[in-house]
Amino acid sequence: MKISFLILNAYGMGGTIRATFDLAGAMSERHDVEIISVFQHADRPFLPLAPRVRLRSLVDLREGAKVRWPFARKAARLSAQESTLIHPEERAYASFNAWSDTVLVRELRRLRSDVLITTRAGLNLMAARFAHKRVVTIAQEHLHFEAHQPGIFEEIRTWYPKLDAVVTLTEADEHDYRNMLDGAPTRVFTIGNGLPGGPRPRSRQENRIVLAAGRLVPVKGYDRLLKAFVRVAEERPDWKLRIYGEGRVGEKLVRLSVKLRLHNNVTFMGSTGDIQGELAKASIHAVSSRFEGFGMTIIEAFASGVPVISFDCPRGPREIITSGVNGLLVPADDVDALAEGLIRMIDDEEGRRRMAESALLAARNYDISMIAERWEKSFAELGR
Incomplete structure (x- = not known):
């Protein structure tokens, strides 16, 4: 099975990145797994990633990065324009622009993975709108239900029924999404984050x-x-x-x-x-x-x-x-x-x-x- 994770920026640090890397690493033992980072601002990820997991980015923000011909002029022009596909109430809205809209839509329409797992509201909504129908689309919600703004909720009510599933991190969130999506074919599951295996250093409870x-x-x-x-x-x-x-x-x-x-x-x-x-x-x-x-x-x-x-x-x-x-x-x-x-x-x-x-x-x-x-x-x- 080919599994793709879509994440905002895999090159920083944070709980969503760490959890995604850990899950992708575990799944790569039995599946073909890749992480697609919408943005890339560094040469390599800050956090360790399992060698079997492929990592690629869509929009390169590194200094001196060039968009391949013949898209350079279009990229320069659209990068100066605001996003029209990401809702302004998405917490990372300022990161997006018209060029990232274009690149994301192209990627989602051509992606042929068996499963696509998206990791934040803006990307979940994009997958619901533009992913190929043969791809199983799963929205993973890392924010709790009540953290979303009213405009995002309206988008969720409109587009999440197009998704195959929503995975929440808590049972309380599962309950709320089930109520919101009542009558929709979208399944809702609770699956928490996990810890990678192997020995870990242990506190001696001696340091103050x-x-x-x-x-x-x-x-x-x-x-x-x-x-x-x-x-x-x-x-x-x-x-x-x-x-x-x-x-x-x-x-x-x-x-x-x-x-x-x-x-x-x-x-x-x-x-x-x-x-x-x-x-x-x-x-x-x-x-x-x-x-x-x-x-x-x-x-x-x-x-x-x-x-x-x-x-x-x-x-x-x-x-x-x-x-x-x-x-x-x-x-x-x-x-x-x-x-x-x-x-x-x-x-x-x-x-x-x-x-x-x-x-x-x-x-x-x-x-x-x-x-x-x-x-x-x-x-x-x-x-x-």
């Missing part, structure tokens, strides 16, 4: 480090984590917070850290290609998101024996974390509760170690081989 990881964007709520950590720094000054990732509010967060006088307790670590190794150096993983589609770093932390404290935000954390067993859930948006939870985990070393053992057990449920089998089962059901 709290780790947070993800894009430095408003939805991740690092402003709230910094405010919560003020109390931690005051009461447990020997504990440190390390924040991994890059993003558009990075400088703003650094300024907030200085304003809160956290310069001795908080370090912005930048990007890392070895999040498992960095997690193993920590004793607690903190998730301060305003909402999560799934929470990839939660299961990565579990796999390294690191319990997780998280806001009980919509929607992923509550389906992964069993509060008091492998981590803590605190009321959404309650910064004081987050601070209190951190201090409780810091002070209860014995309890934290029990949580770490439970986290390791929970991580087994997300082994990538099991996740790949669930995808293959969905392929078989769609092929009937």
